[in-house]
Amino acid sequence: MTKKSFQDHYPDHTAHCYGCGRLNYAGHQLKSYWDGDESVARFTPDPEHIAIPGYIYGGLLASIIDCHGTGTAAAAAYRTEGREMDTEPSHRFLTGSLHVDYLKPTPLGIELEIRGRVKEVKGRKVVIEEWIIANGEITVRGEVVAVEVPEKLVLDLLEKA
Numbered sequence: 001m002t003k004k005s006f007q008d009h010y011p012d013h014t015a016h017c018y019g020c021g022r023l024n025y026a027g028h029q030l031k032s033y034w035d036g037d038e039s040v041a042r043f044t045p046d047p048e049h050i051a052i053p054g055y056i057y058g059g060l061l062a063s064i065i066d067c068h069g070t071g072t073a074a075a076a077a078y079r080t081e082g083r084e085m086d087t088e089p090s091h092r093f094l095t096g097s098l099h100v101d102y103l104k105p106t107p108l109g110i111e112l113e114i115r116g117r118v119k120e121v122k123g124r125k126v127v128i129e130e131w132i133i134a135n136g137e138i139t140v141r142g143e144v145v146a147v148e149v150p151e152k153l154v155l156d157l158l159e160k161a
Contacts, residue, residue, distance in 0.1 A: 005031035006071035009085035019067035039072040069144025073126035097145035
């Protein structure tokens, strides 16, 4: 995809997440985009993301659900306001709650498709339902309750660091 992902719009001071931060070069670099009313990301796990031979460990799958959810929450906040993600003030969300159901083992060595749908936007809270598809089958379902971090708090934390 040539357009910028949700995560590519994060301000530099909030773009360090291991799962999706564009400034964390050791991380997963997850990239999420709109596909109509759903969000979509694609990710191919590395061989070291193994649980048992041939399958991905659950922590990685939860991480992907988490980061795709918070990215989708940010994009949903902009969409609700009717503005583009490159406008100010910026929106950045963190996980308030993460629920993951592992429906079947997820195979290693293939590209995964992560999809999300906004269930609720209410004030600083956005709820995203998600699923991971491997070889055309849903292997994981999840829900993220994402909470917007006030920009002032982020800047205050940066000053103390």
